[in-house]
Amino acid sequence: MGGWLTRLRSLFNPSRGDRPVLGSAAFRLKYERFRELLSLNDAALQLYADLEDMLASSEAFALDSTLQRTRKAALDVFVMVKNLNQIAGGQYHDLYDAMQRISGQLDAEFLRLRGAAQGPLVVPLARLRASDVPAAGAKMANLGEVASRCGLAVPEGFVISTAAFSRFMAENELWERCERLEGVLETHGPEVLAEACAEVHEAILAAALPQELEAAIEDTFERTFGEEEVLVAMRSSAVGEDAVAASHAGIYYSQLNVPRGEVAAEYRRVIASAFSPVAVAYRLERGLTAGESAMAVGCLRMVEPRAAGIMFSRHPEDLDRDEVMIAATSGVAAGVAAGTEGGSVWTGTLGGRFEGEGTLLSQEDLLRLAAAARTLEAHFRSPQDVEWAIDRGGRLVILQTRPMVPVACEIVENSTLTEGLPLLLEGGAVACPGLGGGPAVVVAGEDDLRGFPSGGVLVARHSSPKFLQVMNRCSAIVTEVGSPTGHMAILAREMGVPALVGVAGALTALAEGEAVTVDARARRIFAGLPADGKAGRRRRPGRADSPAVRALRRIAALVTPLHLTDPAAPEFSPAHCRTLHDITRFVHEKAFEVMFHFGDAAGEDRHNSYRLAAELPIEIRVFDVGGGLAEETYVGHTVPVSAVTSVPMRAFLDGMLDPRHAWRHPRPVSVKGFLSVLGESMAGPPPQAQKLGRLSYAIISDRYLNFSTKAGYHFSTVDSYCGRSTNKNYIHFRFSGGAADAQRRARRIVFLTKVLEALEFRVKAKGEILHARLDKYEEEIIVARLEDLGRITMCARQLDMLMDSDSSPEFFARAFLAGELDKFY
Amino acid sequence: MSDLRLLLVDDEVEFLEPTAARLARRGVKCTAVSSGEDAVRELEAAAFDCAVVDVKMPGMDGLELLRRITRDFPGLPVILLTGHASVELGVKGMELGAFEYLLKPVEFDVLLDTIRRAAAMRSA
Numbered sequence: 001m002g003g004w005l006t007r008l009r010s011l012f013n014p015s016r017g018d019r020p021v022l023g024s025a026a027f028r029l030k031y032e033r034f035r036e037l038l039s040l041n042d043a044a045l046q047l048y049a050d051l052e053d054m055l056a057s058s059e060a061f062a063l064d065s066t067l068q069r070t071r072k073a074a075l076d077v078f079v080m081v082k083n084l085n086q087i088a089g090g091q092y093h094d095l096y097d098a099m100q101r102i103s104g105q106l107d108a109e110f111l112r113l114r115g116a117a118q119g120p121l122v123v124p125l126a127r128l129r130a131s132d133v134p135a136a137g138a139k140m141a142n143l144g145e146v147a148s149r150c151g152l153a154v155p156e157g158f159v160i161s162t163a164a165f166s167r168f169m170a171e172n173e174l175w176e177r178c179e180r181l182e183g184v185l186e187t188h189g190p191e192v193l194a195e196a197c198a199e200v201h202e203a204i205l206a207a208a209l210p211q212e213l214e215a216a217i218e219d220t221f222e223r224t225f226g227e228e229e230v231l232v233a234m235r236s237s238a239v240g241e242d243a244v245a246a247s248h249a250g251i252y253y254s255q256l257n258v259p260r261g262e263v264a265a266e267y268r269r270v271i272a273s274a275f276s277p278v279a280v281a282y283r284l285e286r287g288l289t290a291g292e293s294a295m296a297v298g299c300l301r302m303v304e305p306r307a308a309g310i311m312f313s314r315h316p317e318d319l320d321r322d323e324v325m326i327a328a329t330s331g332v333a334a335g336v337a338a339g340t341e342g343g344s345v346w347t348g349t350l351g352g353r354f355e356g357e358g359t360l361l362s363q364e365d366l367l368r369l370a371a372a373a374r375t376l377e378a379h380f381r382s383p384q385d386v387e388w389a390i391d392r393g394g395r396l397v398i399l400q401t402r403p404m405v406p407v408a409c410e411i412v413e414n415s416t417l418t419e420g421l422p423l424l425l426e427g428g429a430v431a432c433p434g435l436g437g438g439p440a441v442v443v444a445g446e447d448d449l450r451g452f453p454s455g456g457v458l459v460a461r462h463s464s465p466k467f468l469q470v471m472n473r474c475s476a477i478v479t480e481v482g483s484p485t486g487h488m489a490i491l492a493r494e495m496g497v498p499a500l501v502g503v504a505g506a507l508t509a510l511a512e513g514e515a516v517t518v519d520a521r522a523r524r525i526f527a528g529l530p531a532d533g534k535a536g537r538r539r540r541p542g543r544a545d546s547p548a549v550r551a552l553r554r555i556a557a558l559v560t561p562l563h564l565t566d567p568a569a570p571e572f573s574p575a576h577c578r579t580l581h582d583i584t585r586f587v588h589e590k591a592f593e594v595m596f597h598f599g600d601a602a603g604e605d606r607h608n609s610y611r612l613a614a615e616l617p618i619e620i621r622v623f624d625v626g627g628g629l630a631e632e633t634y635v636g637h638t639v640p641v642s643a644v645t646s647v648p649m650r651a652f653l654d655g656m657l658d659p660r661h662a663w664r665h666p667r668p669v670s671v672k673g674f675l676s677v678l679g680e681s682m683a684g685p686p687p688q689a690q691k692l693g694r695l696s697y698a699i700i701s702d703r704y705l706n707f708s709t710k711a712g713y714h715f716s717t718v719d720s721y722c723g724r725s726t727n728k729n730y731i732h733f734r735f736s737g738g739a740a741d742a743q744r745r746a747r748r749i750v751f752l753t754k755v756l757e758a759l760e761f762r763v764k765a766k767g768e769i770l771h772a773r774l775d776k777y778e779e780e781i782i783v784a785r786l787e788d789l790g791r792i793t794m795c796a797r798q799l800d801m802l803m804d805s806d807s808s809p810e811f812f813a814r815a816f817l818a819g820e821l822d823k824f825y
Numbered sequence: 826m827s828d829l830r831l832l833l834v835d836d837e838v839e840f841l842e843p844t845a846a847r848l849a850r851r852g853v854k855c856t857a858v859s860s861g862e863d864a865v866r867e868l869e870a871a872a873f874d875c876a877v878v879d880v881k882m883p884g885m886d887g888l889e890l891l892r893r894i895t896r897d898f899p900g901l902p903v904i905l906l907t908g909h910a911s912v913e914l915g916v917k918g919m920e921l922g923a924f925e926y927l928l929k930p931v932e933f934d935v936l937l938d939t940i941r942r943a944a945a946m947r948s949a
Contacts, residue, residue, distance in 0.1 A: 026946075029942055029946075074912050075910050075911075075912060075915070075928075078912045078915045078916065079915075079926075082915065082919050082926060085919065093920070096916045096919065096920055099912060099916055100912065100913060100916045103912035103913065103916075104913070107913075
């Protein structure tokens with residue numbers, strides 16, 4: 001044993017002049033994996049919160065950068081699982097199965113979004129139907145439908161499919177660069193996007209067409225148009241193009257009059273237009289995925305038009321008006337479509353006359369066009385925006401049809417509801433925006449959740465995922481401590497309950513039973529309810545059901561919901577983990593359990609520790625896993641208290657060394673108490689006590705403390721992290737064992753429960769074992785509570801002897817809280 | 826004390842050679858090979874304290890090599906390295922008994938620290 005440690009020390013005792021590494025490598029490794037786990041936990045929770053926010057808000061987001069973050073999160077959660085298993089000796093191998101299951105489902109979703117299309121590279125237009133959008137893009141699929149099902153003429157031609165696009169992008173390794181563009185815009189703004197797009201554009205134009213694709217295009221061209229010297233129009237046809245909510249009008253590139261030899265070059269240009277700055281911005285704004293930029297390209301015979309233009313099957317200002325609007329120009333209609341040319345405009349009804357300017361179109365032409373527009377409307381079951389041409393032979397040809405874009409309704413948010421109500425409190429962080437009011441219901445413990453009234457405003461010191469049980473009855477939640485990235489906040493967003501966390505003074509300002517209104521978005525709490533009685537929970541307005549939102553919802557379903565809320569429940573197991581959040585929660589909980597017993601191993605290894613030279617009745621050995629002791633060399637493996645730089649250890653020591661302790665002069669005890677202790681002592685201390693001997697162990701780093709002690713006949717463990725990030729801070733305390741009789745032991749637990757609850761710990765006591773936790777408090781509070789625990793640890797040495805009546809716990813709890821430590825000695 | 830003996834396995838020569846040279850400068854006696862098959866031959870010929878293995882290699886890949894090591898050379902800690910981070914690979918590697926799973930590009934000091942720890946755990 002000593003051998004490897006000696007070797008290890010020399011390994012860590014480098015010649016490069018670093019400070020000597022204190023403590024043993026095993027402790028350091030375990031601690032660092034734990035610390036990594038904690039910071040990954042934070043990052044994961046942040047992502048879960050962000051995903052929920054994206055789904056809750058109507059703001060645009062870059063799906064692809066979100067997917068990348070989600071992929072990264074899955075890896076992070078895997079590392080958490082790995083670290084937990086490494087610190088717990090492989091106890092949680094089942095978690096790997098859960099991890100693999102969820103990650104497999106996520107991968108399937110990612111693949112689906114990437115839209116790597118399969119199928120023929122080139123398809124004749126005549127073979128396409130509306131259902132062929134994934135292969136041919138919306139524009140060409142619709143045109144195929146028009147030709148085959150609506151009895152209207154379309155140009156001859158073929159489509160270079162999305163499968164061809166996928167192949168082209170993959171073979172030239174372009175896809176990775178392209179799918180990041182939305183993220184570039186979101187993160188770095190339009191200027192950087194323009195540069196990125198220019199690079200991508202250049203790369204696409206320089207890329208070679210896969211040989212098979214080039215051959216397929218030439219072959220189909222030949223079969224469609226024969227030897228004839230034709231000119232074609234190359235038209236974009238992206239998968240997400242022409243949808244109701246996302247018309248893409250004019251976003252992508254189309255080129256007219258393309259000769260046979262230029263088809264491949266123009267094909268690249270059309271593809272490149274899918275990644276122009278405007279196309280990227282549009283997709284981001286409209287919530288489209290990069291999968292929907294999968295671009296098919298139509299290759300259609302040019303029509304020699306007498307007249308051409310655009311028509312709407314309904315009046316664009318009012319879709320309910322029974323009017324068709326037709327715009328036309330002589331020659332090709334590109335200018336009308338682009339808006340650079342007005343052309344002539346007519347409006348009229350199917351049965352009546354068309355009013356308008358010019359003589360380009362006869363009434364007969366107009367009626368024929370209007371009839372075609374209505375045929376398309378009837379077929380596609382929505383008002384249509386149609387591009388058309390009448391050729392020199394008088395034949396009407398449909399070039400494109402897509403749904404008209406309805407006028408967006410403006411959603412008005414009513415912020416006047418709280419006008420006139422007296423302001424009670426202001427501040428905190430928004431966990432879930434919204435407005436809700438009702439009687440304040442103070443929840444101090446889980447028991448208070450039972451019988452929680454419908455419409456109540458839940459007020460608590462701490463946020464807790466257990467509130468989920470009553471969220472469907474809450475009109476709002478207010479907590480004094482908590483973070484918008486915490487479990488409860490995420491659940492509140494999921495459930496749509498307006499919630500504010502971190503509201504200082506909420507418990508004082510909000511009286512039980514009093515009606516209050518919470519405006520979470522404004523971070524304000526008012527007395528009373530709005531006069532109009534609209535005090536109930538106000539759901540957020542519905543958001544656009546865009547493809548990106550739908551995709552995100554599918555992804556988020558595997559990531560953010562939390563099913564594992566109660567660590568005591570039998571369902572709190574790897575087998576019941578259904579989301580990354582579940583795994584995160586499980587790992588987090590179990591990591592603490594493991595670290596709690598961190599000190600157990602310390603008893604086995606005295607060679608890598610320092611003896612703490614402190615004026616204390618117990619001997620403490622210190623293991624430094626990083627930054628817990630000042631950087632000096634200590635003679636004879638003894639360190640002074642002044643060398644302790646660990647923030648939590650220092651606080652704990654300050655409590656133990658509190659001058660009010662008069663531990664040097666134990667007071668005479670009542671004979672009964674003394675005999676009771678003596679009697680138990682003669683039976684011998686429990687086996688752990690023998691193992692630990694008289695030593696206490698502290699494993700420390702700059703911000704971490706794991707302290708195991710045997711004080712008297714009690715065993716206690718303090719495990720704490722104390723840093724600047726409130727969310728990471730915690731104290732876990734466990735107390736057990738003892739030499740006195742059962743009655744005294746029970747009283748001792750009552751004493752500790754009273755004291756610790758008064759100090760805001762959450763306490764669970766069972767038999768003679770007590771667990772207390774304090775999570776997510778500010779550094780100053782953690783420090784103060786560690787000092788308190790230091791004091792308790794010293795006072796506890798006397799407890800068995802002091803607990804000689806049923807009133808003792810109450811008496812000594814008051815004494816302790818009043819700082820009268822002398823009463824314990 | 827003698828140098829730590831490391832077997833470094835990666836088909837990417839641009840990574841293999843400079844890494845081996847840097848490790849050697851930090852007191853790690855490094856045997857560098859570029860395939861799983863060569864790695865097995867080295868393992869049969871000499872004793873090592875730790876192996877660092879790239880996951881993606883032609884022929885015998887890193888996971889297969891890990892399988893062979895845990896079967897034929899139990900107790901030798903294996904650190905997996907991968908440039909293609911995936912949960913599936915990670916899970917497989919850890920379930921097969923890898924000591925650690927690191928993502929490329931890996932910081933040199935992190936790699937060195939992990940190697941030292943792996944070797945120390947072996948000695949324990």
